[in-house]
Amino acid sequence: MQRALWSGFLRSAEKFADRPAVFAESKSLKYRELREASCRIAATIQAHSDPAKTPLTAVFAYRTPTAFIGVLGSLLAGNGYVPLSRTFPIERTQTMLERSGCRSIVVDEGSLPQLNKLLETAPSPLLVLTPDVLDFTYYKQQWPQHNFLSGPDLKSAQSWREPAFEIDSIAYLLFTSGSTGIPKGVAVAQRNVTAFLDYMVERYDITESDRLSQMFDMTFDLSVFDMFVAWERGACVFCPSQKTLIKPGKFIKDSELTVWFSVPSTAVFMKQLGMLKPAQYPSLRLSLFCGEPLPASSAAAWLEAAPNSTLENLYGPTELTIACTLYRWDPSRSPAESELGIVPIGYPYPNMAVLVVDDNLLEVSPGQEGELLMNGAQMSLGYWKDPAKTAAAFMVPPGKNEIYYRTGDRVRRPLGNAPLTHLGRIDSQVKIFGHRVELGEVESKVRDACGCDGVVAVGWPKTDSGFGGVEVFIEGRESAPEKLRSAVIKELPEYMVPHRFHFMDRLPRNANNKYDRKAMQKLLEEGL
Amino acid sequence: MNAVTPDAVQDFLREYVAKSLRGQGREVPADLSDDCDLLLSGYVDSLGLLELMTAIQDHFGREIDFDELDAEQMTIVGPLKRFVAEKLAKA
Numbered sequence: 001m002q003r004a005l006w007s008g009f010l011r012s013a014e015k016f017a018d019r020p021a022v023f024a025e026s027k028s029l030k031y032r033e034l035r036e037a038s039c040r041i042a043a044t045i046q047a048h049s050d051p052a053k054t055p056l057t058a059v060f061a062y063r064t065p066t067a068f069i070g071v072l073g074s075l076l077a078g079n080g081y082v083p084l085s086r087t088f089p090i091e092r093t094q095t096m097l098e099r100s101g102c103r104s105i106v107v108d109e110g111s112l113p114q115l116n117k118l119l120e121t122a123p124s125p126l127l128v129l130t131p132d133v134l135d136f137t138y139y140k141q142q143w144p145q146h147n148f149l150s151g152p153d154l155k156s157a158q159s160w161r162e163p164a165f166e167i168d169s170i171a172y173l174l175f176t177s178g179s180t181g182i183p184k185g186v187a188v189a190q191r192n193v194t195a196f197l198d199y200m201v202e203r204y205d206i207t208e209s210d211r212l213s214q215m216f217d218m219t220f221d222l223s224v225f226d227m228f229v230a231w232e233r234g235a236c237v238f239c240p241s242q243k244t245l246i247k248p249g250k251f252i253k254d255s256e257l258t259v260w261f262s263v264p265s266t267a268v269f270m271k272q273l274g275m276l277k278p279a280q281y282p283s284l285r286l287s288l289f290c291g292e293p294l295p296a297s298s299a300a301a302w303l304e305a306a307p308n309s310t311l312e313n314l315y316g317p318t319e320l321t322i323a324c325t326l327y328r329w330d331p332s333r334s335p336a337e338s339e340l341g342i343v344p345i346g347y348p349y350p351n352m353a354v355l356v357v358d359d360n361l362l363e364v365s366p367g368q369e370g371e372l373l374m375n376g377a378q379m380s381l382g383y384w385k386d387p388a389k390t391a392a393a394f395m396v397p398p399g400k401n402e403i404y405y406r407t408g409d410r411v412r413r414p415l416g417n418a419p420l421t422h423l424g425r426i427d428s429q430v431k432i433f434g435h436r437v438e439l440g441e442v443e444s445k446v447r448d449a450c451g452c453d454g455v456v457a458v459g460w461p462k463t464d465s466g467f468g469g470v471e472v473f474i475e476g477r478e479s480a481p482e483k484l485r486s487a488v489i490k491e492l493p494e495y496m497v498p499h500r501f502h503f504m505d506r507l508p509r510n511a512n513n514k515y516d517r518k519a520m521q522k523l524l525e526e527g528l
Numbered sequence: 529m530n531a532v533t534p535d536a537v538q539d540f541l542r543e544y545v546a547k548s549l550r551g552q553g554r555e556v557p558a559d560l561s562d563d564c565d566l567l568l569s570g571y572v573d574s575l576g577l578l579e580l581m582t583a584i585q586d587h588f589g590r591e592i593d594f595d596e597l598d599a600e601q602m603t604i605v606g607p608l609k610r611f612v613a614e615k616l617a618k619a
Contacts, residue, residue, distance in 0.1 A: 246599060248578075269582055509575075
């Protein structure tokens with residue numbers, strides 16, 4: 001049955017009114033308080049809303065109670081939310097606000113220094129809500145075309161009316177980096193998110209005594225898991241400050257977390273910094289990783305540090321709503337099931353279907369590699385105001401009569417009941433003198449040889465038919481390249497042996513902290 | 529092993545930040561002042577700071593227990609470089 005995304009929160013707010021719902025900025029908000037504050041935002045948006053306007057509200061807030069209040073307030077007003085972050089370059093934030101067409105925005109105090117700049121390009125009139133600011137005189141004088149409402153001006157929670165839920169009501173609009181450099185807005189419907197949540201809370205048996213991490217910024221869709229999985233069942237989400245994020249081990253202990261969710265990189269660094277000592281985190285009963293390939297070595301080290309924990313590797317693009325396949329780590333079986341040292345992405349969620357296709361979009365035989373296509377209840381609405389890009393990525397493959405989303409990820413179609421294994425991105429496959437080369441394979445051999453987890457291979461130099469060879473970027477201390485070369489030369493055909501190894505303390509990453517292969521290619525173009 | 533001075537740590541930090549910013553195609557600051565907060569200035573993000581800590585260990589060839597340094601201080605150039613130099617001088 002379809003239901004609104006806010007329904008789970010409202011149920012918990014009744015049932016667990018005096019339990020903590022969120023901990024942020026050293027403050028804890030009870031369900032009752034979070035509901036009250038969110039309803040005030042929602043009622044204010046409702047009072048100023050015009051049905052003809054875009055049903056979206058921007059939330060310009062970073063790791064504060066206002067960020068959570070803004071998200072819930074938008075939803076309770078019947079709007080989807082558009083997360084904006086003061087940690088992004090302001091030009092990017094301007095583009096996101098403009099492209100979204102939002103006519104209302106919730107701002108926290110910490111984001112105010114960027115507000116003037118943001119309003120320079122903002123559509124007007126804009127309804128600007130700042131629950132934790134008392135005096136807005138300066139802004140009101142500076143920007144007469146916009147409508148500023150601060151704490152005391154907000155409507156009462158009692159005046160809030162539950163909005164009508166429509167089948168395609170948007171939950172959030174999230175911008176991902178587009179290959180052209182212009183961010184694409186992925187519109188995710190509430191029904192996509194509730195399909196995801198229903199499976200997750202059941203599978204993980206979340207209860208009101210759970211304490212979940214919020215490592216992900218709200219501009220990353222994995223944050224939706226943290227908030228809404230907690231609120232579905234009356235649990236509490238712990239949002240570390242930017243400074244606390246750099247001490248993840250202390251954060252787990254101090255907050256007595258029971259559920260951990262982060263990118264694998266966090267585990268990789270914790271291992272290197274000696275933060276994964278045996279049995280260090282006994283409170284964790286569930287450890288989840290998503291967002292990039294999970295090295296099997298990191299998974300094993302994490303489980304030693306969190307011995308009471310079940311560990312799962314999740315996979316999913318924003319377009320398929322947070323995560324849509326998963327794999328439970330089993331120390332006896334998983335090392336053998338891992339391919340190229342990377343933990344499998346496992347099996348599709350029950351409401352999602354998998355199709356693995358070749359270059360002509362025809363299904364490959366079991367055991368063969370191909371591009372992963374998926375569809376099902378979590379398939380999002382597509383790209384905001386961009387029918388051309390939507391049609392290209394959400395399409396009907398030949399011989400099928402349903403729309404699938406093209407993930408751009410390379411996987412192996414499982415034989416029998418084997419898990420899906422992730423082999424890299426489609427664009428990580430290059431042609432070198434006519435040979436098809438999976439850069440992930442080169443990376444895996446170099447990882448083994450140098451003992452560093454951060455390894456990215458890039459095709460270089462460009463030729464008419466593809467590339468003339470491979471170069472490798474390694475995150476870590478410079479070690480003898482001749483030794484590395486002689487180690488991988490035994491494992492790889494000659495055309496795959498890297499010509500050069502580049503050592504960097506930090507590899508270029510995109511806004512979501514994933515390695516940015518294009519940026520590395522650019523470094524090579526510029527002569528490094 | 530020769531003593532590592534706070535200045536040597538500062539040189540490393542400057543190089544690290546410069547490389548990282550260059551990799552992202554961003555402008556590189558001429559120097560890092562003692563009160564520069566690497567996190568709040570946007571030079572590194574929180575994951576980047578974890579990377580920086582592992583890079584410091586790798587560069588100076590020693591494990592350092594960063595937990596002893598307060599999170600508020602850890603991201604600021606002055607306290608960070610003095611802490612690292614002090615730790616390296618001890619062990």
